[in-house]
Amino acid sequence: MSLEAEGKIDRKQFRALISGIAAIVSKAKIVHPVKRISICRDPEDNMLLECCKTAGADYLITGDNDLLDIAGLVFDFGIVTPGEFIKTK
Numbered sequence: 001m002s003l004e005a006e007g008k009i010d011r012k013q014f015r016a017l018i019s020g021i022a023a024i025v026s027k028a029k030i031v032h033p034v035k036r037i038s039i040c041r042d043p044e045d046n047m048l049l050e051c052c053k054t055a056g057a058d059y060l061i062t063g064d065n066d067l068l069d070i071a072g073l074v075f076d077f078g079i080v081t082p083g084e085f086i087k088t089k
Helices: 011-026 043-055 082-088
Strands: 059-061 078-080
Touching: 043 059, 059 082, 078 082
Parallel strands: 059 078
Antiparallel strands: none
C-alpha cells in the first residue's frame, strides 16, 4: 500500500516526492571504491564511507548513529542528519 493510499500524503505531495527522487537518481553515479576504510563500529557501514570518498561527495546524509558518531573525524565530506543538511542549504 502506498503512502498516498494510506492517507499520509496527498497527490500533490506524492508527485513532489517522486519528482525529488527522480532528480536525485538522474544525478547518481556508480562508484567503485579504491581504498578500504575500516573505522565504523558497524563494519557494513564502512562501504558507505568508501563510496562517499571515491565519489567526492560533499555530504553523507544519514540517520544511522554508527555513522553520525564518527562525524567528528576528518573526512572530505560531512556526515549529517537530514535535518542538519536542510539547515545548511
